[in-house]
Amino acid sequence: MAILDPTTAPRRSQLNQRHVSSHALFKELGSNLVVSHYGDNDSIIEEHSQAQTLAICDLSTLPRIGFKGAGAPSWVEAQKLNLPAMANTTVLQGSGSLVAKLSDQEILVLSDIFAQSKDVFHLSEQAKIYHKNYDKQVYSLPRDDSHCWLAVSGTLASEMFSKICGVDLRTHKFSHSHIAQTSVAKTNAVVIRNDLGSTPVFYVLSDISGVEFLWDCLLDAMQEYGGYAVGVSALQRLTKEH
Amino acid sequence: MKLLTCPLNGKRNISEFxxxxxxxxxxxxxxxxxxxxxxxxxxHDNVAGIVTEWWCHTASSFWFLAERNTITDEVIRTFKADEIYQQRVEFTAVASETQS
Structure with missing residues (x-):
């Protein structure tokens, strides 16, 4: 694998220093650099196993976008995306991207973890054209700049969350495709359950300016269960299991 | 801890509001x-009794209304603002008179 340098990438995660000091190796997904794994290539298998139990992964350099306003849901639907029927739920698109309805008037769109879906790029391009005829009904929310995107995976994840989050995230209470907008480690966060393969996965989106604090809190909380940081290659491998 | 029911997100710790x-x-x-x-x-009127108040669920930035008894601190109900506001409130500026 060629060694990729995140300093040459269009954007870096706010956690880049932590990744580099943990001997991260990066991989290119679309035009984005994401941590592939830490240490040497042998660690991918170990990280994949760890992701099934308890692990955290930084996906903050992958594309995402949001829209808010009375006209936002119908506009996103007009872009040929399927919307969830209820607020605080998600729908996986055929392209692999994930559409989350945060309220009756707020939509969040996340790329797939291979960054193969072009939905976010398409939406951001359409929004630029649409806003030339701005009618105050659809407001763009560039989530790349406002929110970090972390993934906490594994069968012990909900037990770990019970230490730092007041909402019951046990898998039989908080099912796949549901969203909790709540406080995690005293930080406002959007928690989205989006299982990969047969493994429970919780996406955590929170204020990007506080991501170092949140990352350290989550690592600290998962320490007693043996959890640690893994790269995106481990999560990608989870999608192959059923 | 006190709990409050957000019309969008459900029952949450009062510290989230x-x-x-x-x-x-x-x-x-x-x-x-x-x-x-x-x-x-x-x-504020500062009524002793049932009042309607604005509250915000800060984790989702969702503003809603609550009817609360200020004597007993009992929340009678919470509801979405669109029960009152059906359309966007516009603030149209008054055309200023030009001075010659």
Whole structure:
């Protein structure tokens, strides 16, 4: 694998220093650099196993976008995306991207973890054209700049969350495709359950300016269960299991 | 810990909410006197009894209304603001007179 340098990438995660000091190796997904794994290539298998139990992964350099306003849901639907029927739920698109309805008037769109879906790029391009005829009904929310995107995976994840989050995230209470907008480690966060393969996965989106604090809190909380940081290659491998 | 029910997110710890002041019907900003407008913006009735208040679920930035008894601190109900506001409130500026 060629060694990729995140300093040459269009954007870096706010956690880049932590990744580099943990001997991260990066991989290119679309035009984005994401941590592939830490240490040497042998660690991918170990990280994949760890992701099934308890692990955290930084996906903050992958594309995402949001829209808010009375006209936002119908506009996103007009872009040929399927919307969830209820607020605080998600729908996986055929392209692999994930559409989350945060309220009756707020939509969040996340790329797939291979960054193969072009939905976010398409939406951001359409929004630029649409806003030339701005009618105050659809407001763009560039989530790349406002929110970090972390993934906490594994069968012990909900037990770990019970230490730092007041909402019951046990898998039989908080099912796949549901969203909790709540406080995690005293930080406002959007928690989205989006299982990969047969493994429970919780996406955590929170204020990007506080991501170092949140990352350290989550690592600290998962320490007693043996959890640690893994790269995106481990999560990608989870999608192959059923 | 006290719990409050957000109409969007359900029952949550009170620490996830921010109080936004008493709800009053907004006077017409074009016809109301400065005194009435200041009354609306700055002053509270501070009623002992059932009042309607603005609250915000800070984790989702979702503003809603709550009916609360200020004597017993019992929340009677919470509801979405679109029960009152059916459309966007526009603030149209008064055309200023040009001086020659």
């Amino acid at each position: 921010t109080y936004g002041g008493e709800y009053h019907a907004m006077p017409d900003h074009l016809t109301s006197s400065p005194r009435d407008w200041a009354e609306h913006v700055f002053f």
